[in-house]
Amino acid sequence: MNFESVLERSVDRAEYDFVAETEAAKPAISVIGLGYVGAVSMACLSHLGFRMVGVDVSREKVDAIRAGASPIVEERLGELLHEGASCGLIDATQNLVAAVLDTNVTFLSVGTPTSKDGGCDFTYVRQASRAIGQALSLKSAYHVVVLRCSVPPGTTLDVVVPEIERASGKKLGLDFGVCFNPEFLREGVAVADFFAPPKTVVGASDKRAEATVTAIYEAVDKNVIFTSIEAAEMVKYVDNVWHATKVAFANEVGRLCKKLSIDSHDVMNIFVKDLKLNLSPYYLKPGFAFGGSCLPKEVRAVSHIAHELGVEVPLVDSLMVTNKSHIKQAVDLLEPFAGKRIGFLGVTFKPGTDDLRESPTLEVMATLLAKGESISAYDPNLHFGPLLQSQIDYVRHAVPAQAKLMDELQSLTVASANDLFETCDVVVVSHATEQFRAVVNNRPTKVHVLDLARLFKELPDDATYQGIAW
Ligand SMILES: NC(=O)c1ccc[n+]([C@@H]2O[C@H](COP(=O)([O-])OP(=O)(O)OC[C@H]3O[C@@H](n4cnc5c(N)ncnc54)[C@H](O)[C@@H]3O)[C@@H](O)[C@H]2O)c1
Numbered sequence: 001m002n003f004e005s006v007l008e009r010s011v012d013r014a015e016y017d018f019v020a021e022t023e024a025a026k027p028a029i030s031v032i033g034l035g036y037v038g039a040v041s042m043a044c045l046s047h048l049g050f051r052m053v054g055v056d057v058s059r060e061k062v063d064a065i066r067a068g069a070s071p072i073v074e075e076r077l078g079e080l081l082h083e084g085a086s087c088g089l090i091d092a093t094q095n096l097v098a099a100v101l102d103t104n105v106t107f108l109s110v111g112t113p114t115s116k117d118g119g120c121d122f123t124y125v126r127q128a129s130r131a132i133g134q135a136l137s138l139k140s141a142y143h144v145v146v147l148r149c150s151v152p153p154g155t156t157l158d159v160v161v162p163e164i165e166r167a168s169g170k171k172l173g174l175d176f177g178v179c180f181n182p183e184f185l186r187e188g189v190a191v192a193d194f195f196a197p198p199k200t201v202v203g204a205s206d207k208r209a210e211a212t213v214t215a216i217y218e219a220v221d222k223n224v225i226f227t228s229i230e231a232a233e234m235v236k237y238v239d240n241v242w243h244a245t246k247v248a249f250a251n252e253v254g255r256l257c258k259k260l261s262i263d264s265h266d267v268m269n270i271f272v273k274d275l276k277l278n279l280s281p282y283y284l285k286p287g288f289a290f291g292g293s294c295l296p297k298e299v300r301a302v303s304h305i306a307h308e309l310g311v312e313v314p315l316v317d318s319l320m321v322t323n324k325s326h327i328k329q330a331v332d333l334l335e336p337f338a339g340k341r342i343g344f345l346g347v348t349f350k351p352g353t354d355d356l357r358e359s360p361t362l363e364v365m366a367t368l369l370a371k372g373e374s375i376s377a378y379d380p381n382l383h384f385g386p387l388l389q390s391q392i393d394y395v396r397h398a399v400p401a402q403a404k405l406m407d408e409l410q411s412l413t414v415a416s417a418n419d420l421f422e423t424c425d426v427v428v429v430s431h432a433t434e435q436f437r438a439v440v441n442n443r444p445t446k447v448h449v450l451d452l453a454r455l456f457k458e459l460p461d462d463a464t465y466q467g468i469a470w
Pocket of ligand 1: 128
């Protein structure tokens, strides 16, 4: 299609619909925004045999892509763009409406810079979405819009879709579908990452849109991860925050090691060899606060060493702060039950131990007790006797705020989990054990549950159940 002629004459709807229908098997794809993400999509998808039409407001970028030259520095990008342009699979234009009309699928990869208030600036996303809507108003065939930008959860459905619907008069799910498909490439190795992605994630408005995007990625990833649009949006942010956390963590370790004349690379090379606890899904599922005899103690110790040496470790310092916030979250979620009977199922710092030291559950219980709330507890590992008493004495000593709770712990403890449910209005579950799962499932229907341990993979559809962070 000649884009310049599209600018000059009125649009022939039948011509565009024909394009859409005949290319449905291997859809033609327009890419809006020819920056680091868009240019790589153009090059790599054309290499897979897709006909690509790039769009940018920048004349220079459009000219470069049309000529098969890379507008940015990126390994292998120029080679693939040249290949695509030479065999007629790559074209580019400044005319967004024409590009959308000439294709079946539109990838949106404009910039989403930081706004003045620190949030996300939607200006380019809105402008482009509106123009996509204008194009769709001229098209009767179904079209799929794929948002590739990194955006806050809710943007696809609350910003992109309303802009398209308003400008087009069309309806999501009927006339067009949307997907959020986050981009995980790393600049510098973006082409290699495209052909061997760490993962491919798609959140779609409907099955047709989902199938269209899945088929596009079939050659590079047969195991697309499907999720909700909002979860797909969130995953991208969470990934980058995690990567930033890793870098900041490693650098704090490095600064500390340097001051201690220890080679940080020796330390971290050993650290990364632990694929069971360090680099693994372990400790990475939301649940309750950390506690026990080691983690809080060692976090404090590392902070202390750093401060003694004059090394700044704000990330390590913040760990106890964020842990406190999580304990407060549990207390806050129990606020509506003030004056009611509150039970605790699981008291020790984790299941399978009688260790009470720095159990975050004790902190919640002590806070409620100090407020005058009526609390009780059950834990199958609490066997009151001389051994447990020494632990209770230790906690009473180490944490004055929990002294009253330690004095009353035995009298607050009931004989069974069932007793707890029979005598409480709400039960706080701290341990994800089979026993607790069964008793929660079979509880009297009026008893509320606050789950701190994620007892169930699938969340119960039940107004009396809520989780601390899900
Ligand atoms: N760069 C990365 O490594 C990377 C990786 C993953 C995700 N992302 C995300 O992808 C998005 C794009 O990132 P980028 O680095 O490619 O941005 P970029 O700034 O390099 O490119 C964006 C392009 O969009 C163009 N543009 C803006 N408004 C337009 C409009 N209305 N019509 C047509 N073109 C328009 C700009 O001229 C620019 O060329 C961002 O949301 C970013 O956060 C980037």
